[in-house]
Amino acid sequence: MRTLIKIGHRNFQIYIFIIITLFSASFQMTGQEKMYNGDPDVSFAKARDFAFNNNRKQAQDTLLHILTKYPNYHDVREFLASTYAWDGDYKKARTEFQKILGKDQHRKTTWVAAIKNEIWGQFPFLALKLSKKALKKFPNDTEILELQKSAQESTMIPTATAGGVQTLSSDIPKDSISKESESELRKKVRNNTIGVTSEVNIYSDVFDPMFYNAVKYARQTKYGSIIGRVNIDRRLGEYGTQYELDLYPKIAKGTYAYLNFGVSDSSLFPDYRYGAEIYKSLPRSFEISAGLRGLQYDTTTMIYTGSVTWYNGNNYWSFRPYFTPGDNGLSSSGTLTYRKYRSDADNYFGINIGAGISPELNQNYFFENDNRIVNLQSQKLNVSYYFSTHNKQNAWGAQLGIIHQEIPFDQGNYFWISTLALSWEIRFR
Numbered sequence: 185m186r187t188l189i190k191i192g193h194r195n196f197q198i199y200i201f202i203i204i205t206l207f208s209a210s211f212q213m214t215g216q217e218k219m220y221n222g223d224p225d226v227s228f229a230k231a232r233d234f235a236f237n238n239n240r241k242q243a244q245d246t247l248l249h250i251l252t253k254y255p256n257y258h259d260v261r262e263f264l265a266s267t268y269a270w271d272g273d274y275k276k277a278r279t280e281f282q283k284i285l286g287k288d289q290h291r292k293t294t295w296v297a298a299i300k301n302e303i304w305g306q307f308p309f310l311a312l313k314l315s316k317k318a319l320k321k322f323p324n325d326t327e328i329l330e331l332q333k334s335a336q337e338s339t340m341i342p343t344a345t346a347g348g349v350q351t352l353s354s355d356i357p358k359d360s361i362s363k364e365s366e367s368e369l370r371k372k373v374r375n376n377t378i379g380v381t382s383e384v385n386i387y388s389d390v391f392d393p394m395f396y397n398a399v400k401y402a403r404q405t406k407y408g409s410i411i412g413r414v415n416i417d418r419r420l421g422e423y424g425t426q427y428e429l430d431l432y433p434k435i436a437k438g439t440y441a442y443l444n445f446g447v448s449d450s451s452l453f454p455d456y457r458y459g460a461e462i463y464k465s466l467p468r469s470f471e472i473s474a475g476l477r478g479l480q481y482d483t484t485t486m487i488y489t490g491s492v493t494w495y496n497g498n499n500y501w502s503f504r505p506y507f508t509p510g511d512n513g514l515s516s517s518g519t520l521t522y523r524k525y526r527s528d529a530d531n532y533f534g535i536n537i538g539a540g541i542s543p544e545l546n547q548n549y550f551f552e553n554d555n556r557i558v559n560l561q562s563q564k565l566n567v568s569y570y571f572s573t574h575n576k577q578n579a580w581g582a583q584l585g586i587i588h589q590e591i592p593f594d595q596g597n598y599f600w601i602s603t604l605a606l607s608w609e610i611r612f613r
Contacts, residue, residue: 220253274305308338374611383605424450438465506542536566
C-alpha cells in the first residue's frame, strides 16, 4: 500500500509538472504570435499613410506592433508620439517623447516635436523648460529659439487671460501635421468659459460676515477676450448687484489693452465704474502697463495705476501701485504679487502682499457714512492655489487672506478681516 501511495504521489507531481510546462509553452507561443515579424520600414510607411489619411487608430496599432520588436526605432516612436499629440492626448505623447530623449538627447526632431506638443497642449511652462534643455544640446538653433520665444510669450498671459479663456498659444506649424490634424487640434480649443466665485469676509468686531459672489462668462475671439460678469454683494444686511464688462483687445504683437465698464443701482457699488489700461511687453521678459480707473458715486473718484511685471521661467512677479487724488491730498497704495506656475497659467501657487487701501480693490470697506475715505491704513496678506483637470475643462481656485485695516468711522483703531474665496470654471467650445 505504501508503495502505491508513493507511486501515486510521484505521478501527481509529474502531472502538475506537465501542466505547468504546457501552460508556459502556450504562453510563450502566444507572446511570440504578438511579437512583430516583418519589415519595420515597410510597416512604418504604411502607418504613416494610415495616419495622414485620417485612420489614426490603425496607424497607432501598427506603430506599437513594430515597437514590440524594435523598441529603439526612435523614428517610429517619435511618429507615434506625434499622432497622440494630434489626437489631443498630450500626456501620452509626452511619455513617448521622454522615452526617446532618455536614450538619445541628440535628436533635434524629437526635441522640436516634444516642445510643440507642450505648446499645443497649453503647457507653456513645460515647453519653456524643454526648449531651455534643447538649447544646451543645440546652442543658437533658430528653430528651437523660435519655439522658446513662443513658449516664453505664452507664459506671459496671467493678466490678459483674467477671464480664464483657453487659447492656442501659437500658430500650429503647417509643415508638421496634416490639414486634418490641424483642424482637429483647433477643434479642441475651448474658447468659452463659465465661472463662479464666492468669497466671505469675517470681521474681528463691529460687522457681521460679508459675502461676495460673482458669475462670469468669457469668450476668446481673434480680437481678444470678452468677459461679462454679475457681482452680488451682501453687506450690512443689504444685497446689491453690479453688472460689468471687461475687454482685452489685441493692439499689436506684444501690446494689448484692458477696458472695463460697470453699472449698479445699489449703494453697495458705484453707480458707474470704468477703466482703461495699456500693456506692453519688453525685452528680457518684462511687461509694463499704465492706466486709470473711475468710480462714480455722488462724485467721481479717479484712480491712476500701472504695473511692472517680470516673468522669470515659472516665476511671475508683479508690482502695482494706486494713486488717488482727493481733498485730503494724494492717497497711495501698492500690491506685490508672486506666482509659481507649474504647467500653465491655470496651475500655480500665489502670494499677494499689500499696504494702503484703494477704492477699486476694497469696495467692501466703504460705506455711506464714511465719505468713502481712501487714505486709511491697511496691510494685507493673501495666499492662493489654482489647479485644473488634465483636459483643462475644469479649473478650481482657493484664496485665504488676512487684512489689518483702520476702521473707516473710527480712525486710529483697527480691526482684522479674514477672507476665504473659492472659484470654479468650466471651459467648452
